[in-house]
Amino acid sequence: MGIRRILALVALLAGVVACTSAEPSASASTAATGRGVGALPRDIEKLVGPADQDVRLQAYVERVGQRVATAAGVGGSRFVVLDSPIANAHAVQSYVFVTRGLLALLENEAELAAAVGHELGHLVQRHAAQRARARQGVLDAAIEAAAASGSVTVGRAVAQDGLLALRRYSREQELEADRLGLTYIVKAGYRGDAMASLIERLRRQDSVEAQIMGESPDVGDRPSAASTHPVPMERTSAIAGLPLANAPGETNEKGYFAAIDGMSVDDSPREGFIRGRAFLHPTMRLAFTAPPGFRLLNDSDGVLAVNRDRSLMLFACLSTSISGPLDDWMRNKLKPTPTNIQTLEINGNEAAIGARPRGSDTGLGQARYVVIRDGNRVCNFALVSEGAHQDRQIEEMVRAARTFRTLTPAEASALRPYRLRIVSPAGSTPAQLAARMPYSDLRMERLLVLNAAATPAELVSRTQIKLIEP
Template identity: 30%
Template sequence: MLALWRHGSLALRKRLAALALPALLLVACGGDQNALLPPERPADGEFAPRISTVQRASDREHQRLLAAFGGEYRAPKARAALDDVVQRLAKASEGQIGAYEITILNSPVVNAFALPTGRLYVTRGLLALANDTSEIASVLAHEIAHVTAQHAVERAERELESALVSQVVSQVLKDPAQGAAVQAGSKLSLARFSRQQELTADQISVRNISRAGYDPYGAGRFLGALGRNTAFRNSAQNQSADDKRLDILSSHPQTPERIAAVTAAARQIGAPGIGEHDAARWLAAIDGLAYGDDPRDGVVRGRRYLNSALRIAFSAPEGFSLEAARDMVIGVSANGAQALRFDSVTLKAGQTLESYVATGWIEGVETTGVEKLEISGQPAVVATGKGTDWTFRLAAVQAGDRVYRFILAARGGNDPSRAMQSVLDSFRSLAPTEAQAVRPMQIRLVAASAGDTPASMAARMPEQERALELFMLLNGLDRNGALTPGQRYKIIAE
């Protein structure tokens, strides 16, 4: 997989979430990313990187992407704007494979993908981050560059060579020390190869958007927005961007390196101010776009979680930040010392709630002190768990054959019982009218009046945590940046 958009996450968060896309989608990246999916190896074990093989796998990979990223999101205005950009880029492209088809994925994460057949994918989270047409054109041009340069085929060939090296090491050399050194060198070669592919796609995309008439500096602006988005998310997890050290085996070039490269490429074309921005058209295209969680999967409002499909709600402990996924909720305390997970499972036939909890559902965690009680009128069980580095409080609430599970983990010997009690006290069922009232947040355009400031505009987003930072991020504003009266800016509202 070739990756572009990415952000880090807490190690414990990864363990609690345990979310994994199919292996094909996770060849070399994780987090929010852009990727060109490589063709699969045929059943006979012989890899033949022919376009026919890729075409046979395309429909299957399309369905896997839809399943992993919330399905297709219908946004006619945004789709029409994207189609226009793709058509212009295809005409100006340094290579052509045929027609391109774009799909908007119903996910709040910042993500973009491409299949070798020319299927392009962008999430609505990525669309929200762009502020003009040239910026979104840079994303699509990068994807098209991966496709036309056949990077998936090249990467697959390299990985096949790497697998062959590993086989030789294990079967011929029979020298553990030398074998480890050879395999490490092979992995490093693959990582450098992927980073070079990303930089190459960047260079091609700058030339392509310029030939299509767009501002070539749009690529640098959008990469800068990605960097700020990563810092925004990291700071919510009590981590600074500087704490994220780039692993030498990572396939992702550092964002500052890429910004410098695309800016230099743009300067070779001309001075700033050339090319089309068309901010007004792009902002009009995403006005009303859903932002954040899909209500069908549950929504986060500050520390509150509401799920209209399950008709339940609860609140995280004070100081926690929440993030909803399709089948779970993850929370992390401000100091990173505690973490929360919520999800649901179905009991097996004849299985009791007590026996389920007593057996333990966290691998490597011993469950003790199982206690029956009632939570919000429903039978429930709470227990204590102990792992190597974490102390756990576990709770399970039964509703028919469905079990709602809460895990609250505290680092070391700290007891998270008080935090868990606050969560359970807040757990409740939603009335039908409450469930129907849960609406997605949307991007709204608001014209700045004389005297408006980023703070006054952010005050219109009361449901958003760190609203001022989010407003600045979404609108590409620098710190202490002034607003232009009459200009429209993005806010998040129902």
């Protein structure tokens, strides 16, 4: 199921807000732990999310970033680790961000420098500002064409052509950032091949994520005119032709492993944890289990469960309380008004369920709302199913919504984030190492990607490897 289709369905059913709780502020909680990190400006944090609160890790990344920035002749930049398990890096204004998820994926400091160098390349060339101007130019041209011709269709055609050109322009910017980043890291004393190996790490991670979602592992290697990024093979081929591609330099794997040892590779407890098909939130003390065949994706805006059968569940909790019966609220507040509204009880909690009327926005699909009162808050499931088995699938999703329950204090306190550990593989077989990974599927594939290993035998030939442990 394509991500665009998923997002369209989410937009269709979303009327819910972030699954957050009235917990102490970050500053209050970190003061108690001694791990506080300076907050990002509010407008920046709204775009990228909060900074990770590990002072030692932040200092390490800042040090590497400043080393690359000095080589690039760039001053005034900050380098920040974001509190996210998704592998990513980006630049906003004078900030360069890397996520915990990216740090877990990399093998050494040189690859971290390559990620930072690539983003500095975007900043130096002001790529974001250039794209914004180009995007506005496309919009202006489309409006002018529509006005001159008197046809909205003509305007849309101009916009479509312009957006395709803009995507090609964005791909060229990515290649330019690779070239600049390579120059910066070599000048800073790092190995030139770290840029190509960084891209390969990301390619392999995309491949495993595609398998997790039930897609072909090579889906990310296929060129697309709609993509804003060149495919990995295009990037590595372009880098291979550069004079500095194999320049000698340091990698500092030992220092890098020391910096990331013990790092969380999980969602923040503020967002809750995914454990197989189960979602468990330790601070809000709630849980539910998705149907078989579904994959859970966690985000600050809610929890999304998707499968290959064109079905999805979106779960979130409302930021405001609801007084009165939930079925009355559903009739009076949800638009279009659901049909066949029924009241029920879910594990001791008041609940209501209703069907979204079929129309131009739902097509022939099935859609349901399930609203549950959990103490002083109300949580909501938005369910949609399409395809040949939609009737059976929607009933399975309703049953999954009915697994919603309150965690006991003991269950909530026992929940801990998964962490990355640097361990010796001595005395273990590859299969034994993979069995220690706390996942229900693709354990060996995940372990190989985590360690940039081509074969299982390569794992046991090393003195140290990365492992994920509860």
